[in-house]
Amino acid sequence: MDLSILTAAAINGLLLGGIYTLVACGLTLIYGVLHIINFAHGSLLMVAMFGVYYLLTVFKIDPYVSLLIMVPAMFVLGYALYKGLIGRFSSGKDENILLITLGLSILLENIALMFFKGDSRTITVAYSDTMIELGPTLVPLPKLISFAVAMVLCLALGWLIQRTDTGRAIRAVAKERMGARLVGLDVDKVYAISFGLGLATLGAAACLLMPIFYVSPTIGHVFVLVAFTVVVLGGMGSFLGAVLGGLIVGLTESFGGLFLGESLGQIGISLIFILILLLRPSGLFGAKA
Amino acid sequence: MSDHLHAARPVPWGLHLSLLALAVVFPFVFPSNFMVNFGVMALFYAFIGQAWNISGGFAGQMSFGHVAFFGVGAYASSVMQMRFGFSPWWGLPGAALAGALVAGFVAVVSFRAGLKGSYFALITLAFGEVLRIISNSVDITGGGLGMLIPMKRSVANFQFEERSGFYFLILLLAAASVALAEWLRRSRFGARLAAIRENEDAAKALGIDVLSEKIKVLVLSGAMCGMGGCFFAQYFLYIDPTIVFGVDKSVEMLLVSMIGGAGTVYGPLIGALLLASISDITRVMTQIQGLSLVIYGGLLVVIIAYLPNGLIDLFRRRGGQPGGKR
Amino acid sequence: MLQVQGLSKIFGGLRAVDDASLSVDKGRIVALIGPNGAGKTTFFACVAGFHRPDAGRVHFNGQDITGMAPHLIARHGMVRTFQITQPFAKLSVLDNIMVGAYQLHARDADARAHAIAVAQKVGMAPLLGQAAMELTVAGRKRLELARALATNPQLLLLDEVMAGLNPSEIVEMVGIVRTIRDMGVTVLLIEHVMQAVMSLSEHIYVLSHGRVIAQGAPRDVVSDPAVIEAYLGRGAAAIHGGGAHA
Numbered sequence: 120m121d122l123s124i125l126t127a128a129a130i131n132g133l134l135l136g137g138i139y140t141l142v143a144c145g146l147t148l149i150y151g152v153l154h155i156i157n158f159a160h161g162s163l164l165m166v167a168m169f170g171v172y173y174l175l176t177v178f179k180i181d182p183y184v185s186l187l188i189m190v191p192a193m194f195v196l197g198y199a200l201y202k203g204l205i206g207r208f209s210s211g212k213d214e215n216i217l218l219i220t221l222g223l224s225i226l227l228e229n230i231a232l233m234f235f236k237g238d239s240r241t242i243t244v245a246y247s248d249t250m251i252e253l254g255p256t257l258v259p260l261p262k263l264i265s266f267a268v269a270m271v272l273c274l275a276l277g278w279l280i281q282r283t284d285t286g287r288a289i290r291a292v293a294k295e296r297m298g299a300r301l302v303g304l305d306v307d308k309v310y311a312i313s314f315g316l317g318l319a320t321l322g323a324a325a326c327l328l329m330p331i332f333y334v335s336p337t338i339g340h341v342f343v344l345v346a347f348t349v350v351v352l353g354g355m356g357s358f359l360g361a362v363l364g365g366l367i368v369g370l371t372e373s374f375g376g377l378f379l380g381e382s383l384g385q386i387g388i389s390l391i392f393i394l395i396l397l398l399r400p401s402g403l404f405g406a407k408a
Numbered sequence: 409m410s411d412h413l414h415a416a417r418p419v420p421w422g423l424h425l426s427l428l429a430l431a432v433v434f435p436f437v438f439p440s441n442f443m444v445n446f447g448v449m450a451l452f453y454a455f456i457g458q459a460w461n462i463s464g465g466f467a468g469q470m471s472f473g474h475v476a477f478f479g480v481g482a483y484a485s486s487v488m489q490m491r492f493g494f495s496p497w498w499g500l501p502g503a504a505l506a507g508a509l510v511a512g513f514v515a516v517v518s519f520r521a522g523l524k525g526s527y528f529a530l531i532t533l534a535f536g537e538v539l540r541i542i543s544n545s546v547d548i549t550g551g552g553l554g555m556l557i558p559m560k561r562s563v564a565n566f567q568f569e570e571r572s573g574f575y576f577l578i579l580l581l582a583a584a585s586v587a588l589a590e591w592l593r594r595s596r597f598g599a600r601l602a603a604i605r606e607n608e609d610a611a612k613a614l615g616i617d618v619l620s621e622k623i624k625v626l627v628l629s630g631a632m633c634g635m636g637g638c639f640f641a642q643y644f645l646y647i648d649p650t651i652v653f654g655v656d657k658s659v660e661m662l663l664v665s666m667i668g669g670a671g672t673v674y675g676p677l678i679g680a681l682l683l684a685s686i687s688d689i690t691r692v693m694t695q696i697q698g699l700s701l702v703i704y705g706g707l708l709v710v711i712i713a714y715l716p717n718g719l720i721d722l723f724r725r726r727g728g729q730p731g732g733k734r
Numbered sequence: 735m736l737q738v739q740g741l742s743k744i745f746g747g748l749r750a751v752d753d754a755s756l757s758v759d760k761g762r763i764v765a766l767i768g769p770n771g772a773g774k775t776t777f778f779a780c781v782a783g784f785h786r787p788d789a790g791r792v793h794f795n796g797q798d799i800t801g802m803a804p805h806l807i808a809r810h811g812m813v814r815t816f817q818i819t820q821p822f823a824k825l826s827v828l829d830n831i832m833v834g835a836y837q838l839h840a841r842d843a844d845a846r847a848h849a850i851a852v853a854q855k856v857g858m859a860p861l862l863g864q865a866a867m868e869l870t871v872a873g874r875k876r877l878e879l880a881r882a883l884a885t886n887p888q889l890l891l892l893d894e895v896m897a898g899l900n901p902s903e904i905v906e907m908v909g910i911v912r913t914i915r916d917m918g919v920t921v922l923l924i925e926h927v928m929q930a931v932m933s934l935s936e937h938i939y940v941l942s943h944g945r946v947i948a949q950g951a952p953r954d955v956v957s958d959p960a961v962i963e964a965y966l967g968r969g970a971a972a973i974h975g976g977g978a979h980a
Binding site: 594595596599600602603606607609610611612613614615616617618 | 782784803804805808809813814815816820821822823824825829832833834836837840841842845881882885
Binding site: 156204207208213214215217218219221222223224225226227228229230231232233236237336340344347380382383385386389390392393396397398400 | 470472517518521523525526527529530531533534535537538541542544545551552655659662666696697698699701702704705706707708709712713716
């Protein structure tokens, strides 16, 4: 196999992987702090992507500019969702929360189906077709921009968690909920903020994905498995793991498609997921359960 | 999530027989195609819902990937028929075997690795996905185009002149599944599954081989799902990877049980009747795609939140106090 | 009946159990005591197969059962209860006990009859229909005991079966344990409640920091300076002149 083809696949994989990382960061934050496996993560991303779609088609707002709108909007949605629904059941049985988020994802997906039918939609912007030469391959400009922004946002999230007071509170609650409560932290508020942040990453990811991908009501399924795979590979609750996991999963998808073809290539992600759960469930960097 | 397996009053035989009688009479009272189809779909979902219920409700091993066993059954029987020329009736045992084998594999691999709870649910989802992708990519299953079974209506062909033929067949399967669930409530196997569901460590301390029982129940569940897949293929005469390996079926199996009442004998039937009703009503009254599932998703959230034992709790409250002796 | 030799269990850097040896003769009641965190429950867990010991051997009725799976050990006749009770919460008391009874009987009717008999023996007959999660602490302890008893064990490992009981409940439970022994079951119990330990046990082992620091007849063990120090701190033995009361 031609080295240039391999390199091209690698580059594409990494670029896409960067965005998977962003999606997974939100999921791992939610899990790390609230210990909730948010099955609705994929459908929520889908909702955000439709948001970006309409912001462009109706209000003519460039998807990257939409970041300024979508990120806070999704944060608010996340906060509200936590307060209104998730929060009441987050202390119950693990499986109950999984079922509630499953129910939520079914709701979201089918409401979207009702309104938008099953078609996929894509957007084009002025620079959609601008290609940048990167080694042996030509990469669409939006893909590069998206990757760069995704990485910046991941770093920003990491900085927020490590250096700010809010981040410190989040880490405290994640590590030791009872202790955090005892020192006066409003644990419920931290939970709501964390859930909001988790969804904010989806808002950002949506802005970055729309220029290079497509949206349809059922796209949540695809992303949920990808997001879970990244998080499990990297280790639940680990940001470094999410970054590395995202890149690895992106590469796997790319090489999978290259070697196995369009259809069979998707199997790589599911296989990684299965193998990690069976052989090393704590992932690359996660805490041993 | 589940009922007091033994603590609730058992369903009296009279009720079982009355329900069966009602079901037998149903297609004669409502012979229209629409109603018989409603009956078929309700019983179909009751059957595969019960299949899920046995491992997910009685044994507490919640799975998001039961569609894997269903799809494997659908393809097994279709491939046997279309590619190898078997009589379609061989499809039923063939599908059961296929479902059982895949379930056995998934069970051994997952349970030996110690997966439980949400992790088990997720890995079953991934297995379902793997099978969907494979069936989408290989020739023997027709790839993305799926498989079409030519219409040749005759009993010998596992297709019926009258739709009611299908109805009585699925009624037989559904009734058998109810009988199986009843047997579980009264047997040592069922008691052990309940123990495993409630507390695995305590079960081990009392001599229960937890791994072995879990595998057994999943194999049983898989066999049933497989048969459901075979029936589905013969009823609709067309299957493709999205239909028979898509997440939707897994969700439906789970929904009817959880909404009706996981771990109960009639929970899946209640859930199935509701699903089929909502599905038919929304289809007839509106053209809106997806409305029925919106209702279903909302119901799931509401039920888990307020009636975690499922709708069957509504029937129980006026009935008896929990914990009657038999 | 039970012979444990040189058992060790290490978690990370912590030696939870350190070269502990113990033996229990058939038909006796033996107690394992020691301050909190001494490693007693870990010891039980290793003996009953819930943890794999890092060193040492466990012999039951002459057979080496070290590291055997817990359900197999239970089938061999050694059954443990748990310090924090582990009832089958949503099942009724009767069904809980029946799970144990099914160890011996394959048929529903036989298991039920046996379970009812066991329940009567421990005084749980009036509670048979109640859901396990509705029981009081004392009820759960008793249920844990009854469930284990229904398997017809040869050796019962009771982990703090008196914890959380009020004085009159303790007296009742002591009576029940004695009845169990009189039925022919050998008992090894972990206990903090000294009243129960003193009145029940014929032989005591004392565990501290994972090591067996003393063993013998109750009266001797209780006045052993090493034991006093383990419980009360260094120098306590000198203050108390080496003679403590239970």
